[in-house]
Amino acid sequence: MIQKAVRMQIYPGYAAEYQKRHDELWPEMQQMLKDHGAISYRIFLDPETNYLFGFLEIEDEERWSETATTAINQKWWDFMADIMETNPDNSPVAQDLVKVFEL
Template identity: 60%
Template sequence: MIRKAFVMKVYPDQHDEYHKRHNELWPEMESMLKAHGLIQYNIYLDKETSFLFAYLELEDDNNWDKTATTDVNKRWWDFMAPVMETNPDNSPVSRDLLEVFHLEKE
C-alpha cells in the first residue's frame, strides 16, 4: 500500500459548497478512482486558513497517475474550479507533503 498526502486550498466563501459537492460525488468518479487503485481517500478542511489536507491510500502509484487523464476526472476539475484554487487546466493547485512519521498497530 502507498500513502500520499497533499494540501490544496478552497476559497473562504466556498467551504460549504466544497463539502456539498464531495457529499454528492458522482458515481462514475468514485468508480474511476477505485478502478485506479484507490483504497482510501480523506480530505480535511482547516476553516481558519481554508487549506485542505488530503490523505490517500493506494495500491499503485503508476495506475493512480493515470486518473488525471480520464474524462471524468477532467470534468470533475472543471466542476470544482469555481470553489478552489486551480491551475490553468483546472486541476487543483496542490503541494505534496513528505511523510516524516508513520505508526500503526501490528
C-alpha cells in the same frame, strides 16, 4: 500500499459548497478512483486557512497517475474550479506533503 498526502486550498466562503459537492460525489467519479487503485481517500479542511489536506492510500503510483487523463476526472476539475485554487487546466493547485511521523 502507498500513502500520499497533498495540500490544496479552497476560496474563502466555499467550505460548505466544497463539502456539499463531495457529499454528492458522482458515482462514476467514485468508480474511477477505485478502478485506478484508490484504497481510501480522505480530505480534511482547516477552516481558519481554507487549506485542504488530502490523504490517500493507493495500490500503484503509475496506475494512480492515470486518473488525471480520464474524462470524468477532467469533468470534476472543471466542476470544482470555481471554488478552489486551480492550474490553467483546472487541476487543483496541490502540493505533495512529506510524511514525518507514523504510529
